Amino acid sequence: MLSLDNVQVSIEGVRVLRNVSCRIEERKTTVLIGRNGAGKTTTLRAIMGLLPLDGGAIRLDDDDLVKSPAHHRAQAGIGYAPEDRRLVAELSVEENIRLPALALKLNKIETKRRLDEVYALLPQLHTMRERPGGGVSGGQGKMVALGRALMVARKVLLLDEPFQGLAPALALDYARTLGELRKHRPELALLITESSPALLDKIADRTLQIERGEILAKPTET
Amino acid sequence: MSNTVIPLLLDSLASAALIFFAAVGLTLVFSVLRVLNVAHGSLYSIGAYVAASICLFIASRQLSPYLSFVALLFSAVFVAAILGPLIERTLIRWTYGKSEAVQILITFGLFLMLEDLQRMVFGVQSLYEDAPVRLLGTSQIGGVVYLNYQIFLIGMAVLVVIGLRMLIRHTRLGRLITAVVADREMAQSIGIDTNRIFILAFSLGVFLAALGGALAMPTSGVAPGLGADTMVLAFAVAAIGGLGQIEGAAVAALIVGLARVLAIYFVPSLDAVAPYAAMLVVLLIRPYGLFGAVTARRI
Numbered sequence: 057m058l059s060l061d062n063v064q065v066s067i068e069g070v071r072v073l074r075n076v077s078c079r080i081e082e083r084k085t086t087v088l089i090g091r092n093g094a095g096k097t098t099t100l101r102a103i104m105g106l107l108p109l110d111g112g113a114i115r116l117d118d119d120d121l122v123k124s125p126a127h128h129r130a131q132a133g134i135g136y137a138p139e140d141r142r143l144v145a146e147l148s149v150e151e152n153i154r155l156p157a158l159a160l161k162l163n164k165i166e167t168k169r170r171l172d173e174v175y176a177l178l179p180q181l182h183t184m185r186e187r188p189g190g191g192v193s194g195g196q197g198k199m200v201a202l203g204r205a206l207m208v209a210r211k212v213l214l215l216d217e218p219f220q221g222l223a224p225a226l227a228l229d230y231a232r233t234l235g236e237l238r239k240h241r242p243e244l245a246l247l248i249t250e251s252s253p254a255l256l257d258k259i260a261d262r263t264l265q266i267e268r269g270e271i272l273a274k275p276t277e278t
Numbered sequence: 279m280s281n282t283v284i285p286l287l288l289d290s291l292a293s294a295a296l297i298f299f300a301a302v303g304l305t306l307v308f309s310v311l312r313v314l315n316v317a318h319g320s321l322y323s324i325g326a327y328v329a330a331s332i333c334l335f336i337a338s339r340q341l342s343p344y345l346s347f348v349a350l351l352f353s354a355v356f357v358a359a360i361l362g363p364l365i366e367r368t369l370i371r372w373t374y375g376k377s378e379a380v381q382i383l384i385t386f387g388l389f390l391m392l393e394d395l396q397r398m399v400f401g402v403q404s405l406y407e408d409a410p411v412r413l414l415g416t417s418q419i420g421g422v423v424y425l426n427y428q429i430f431l432i433g434m435a436v437l438v439v440i441g442l443r444m445l446i447r448h449t450r451l452g453r454l455i456t457a458v459v460a461d462r463e464m465a466q467s468i469g470i471d472t473n474r475i476f477i478l479a480f481s482l483g484v485f486l487a488a489l490g491g492a493l494a495m496p497t498s499g500v501a502p503g504l505g506a507d508t509m510v511l512a513f514a515v516a517a518i519g520g521l522g523q524i525e526g527a528a529v530a531a532l533i534v535g536l537a538r539v540l541a542i543y544f545v546p547s548l549d550a551v552a553p554y555a556a557m558l559v560v561l562l563i564r565p566y567g568l569f570g571a572v573t574a575r576r577i
Binding site: 101104105106125126127129130131136138142144145146147151155156158159160204207208 | 450453454456457460461463464465466467468469470471472473
């Protein structure tokens with residue numbers, strides 16, 4: 057279980073997260089809803105250790121994540137798919153997906169196992185595996201970024217606005233994939249941010265609201 | 279005509295090889311760390327000083343002159359292993375993400391310190407030991423007598439280009455470097471220890487600079503001021519090739535080498551100006567250098 061306690065973050069001297077506390081539980085899909093600028097992306101980046109905390113604590117099970125450098129998140133099994141894809145243009149789609157395996161020094165068998173898992177869930181990645189990362193469309197790129205995050209995610213998967221900028225057909229596809237993912241990988245704790253709850257109604261177990269850097273009231277259980 | 283063409287080409291290649299060694303480390307460090315290291319030339323001259331000291335020691339003890347070749351390589355490894363991690367951890371790391379002006383000021387400060395440090399350690403007289411050059415002898419090509427050492431230099435430069443390409447494209451470390459160059463945050467998120475990559479890449483840059491200095495020492499010696507001269511030349515070459523482009527630096531070195539040799543052959547007084555004239559022409563046509571990608575400024 058991933059827990060945030062009174063997390064406070066500033067960017068360039070401006071307080072962006074005032075007081076974020078929440079629990080992301082395993083086997084549950086938690087959706088974080090908020091307007092642009094409410095602090096959704098900042099929350100995810102704080103979890104990934106990409107921003108220094110002004111205060112508060114972030115724990116995975118009983119480990120204090122704040123003390124360890126950013127790259128330890130991946131070792132701890134937290135996968136992250138940023139909103140803007142961030143693929144390496146010079147590498148092929150498959151090389152992009154394999155990058156975490158190289159970084160984490162996974163052995164061949166484990167790499168193959170995780171890669172097969174990704175391809176089983178996202179067969180369209182297998183068809184375009186040889187295309188350069190710089191040559192896929194925005195929507196396809198989101199799928200690649202999801203595949204890359206899945207290579208890392210053993211415990212927690214963070215998806216930042218996965219539907220942002222997706223064509224309606226692709227968005228539907230992506231939502232279906234997330235449903236499949238729940239079945240294939242029931243143990244995962246999923247945290248998905250979105251600006252509107254509509255697309256995630258069916259898959260959300262819990263919905264949190266973030267506004268001006270604070271998580272509102274009690275989570276709604278569905 | 280062919281009597282001048284072959285020596286002209288060989289001279290250009292030999293000159294390009296040395297110019298390439300001066301610039302390649304600078305451009306590599308810039309591509310990975312996004313820091314323009316103004317002290318790069320000092321690392322080149324430190325490599326030359328260390329190589330000269332060891333080669334002079336070998337000569338004074340009348341040890342096997344073949345050892346001086348080992349000494350050239352050893353000097354570069356030695357300088358890189360000590361100064362690479364030390365400079366990156368104590369100075370360069372504080373400049374990541376800071377403005378270019380800050381980075382240039384800090385590395386310029388480092389340049390001043392390293393220049394004085396060299397005067398303290400190695401004195402102000404010039405050092406020179408050409409055992410490696412004498413050892414390889416000469417050969418006749420197209421009726422002109424050539425130092426085999428020059429041909430050795432060309433071979434070394436080709437080896438470095440191929441080696442770096444293999445490293446970047448075909449090794450685990452190369453993949454991780456590519457990921458860090460593309461996007462640091464993403465690289466950290468997928469588990470790459472970017473600090474480790476920065477130390478390694480910076481040390482590799484120091485190694486290439488020191489190797490350049492060490493390899494140049496037997497032909498031209500080393501004296502105070504070499505660091506500054508090398509820095510300016512390295513910057514011109516890196517700018518022509520496109521900052522951060524390794525293959526670009528190789529092509530740029532060929533262009534500058536050719537420009538220099540043409541000047542020496544036909545208008546000797548323009549020798550020193552030739553590299554910068556070449557830079558001016560290239561940058562007028564391609565402001566980001568030959569291989570530099572046009573990138574939108576972030577914010």
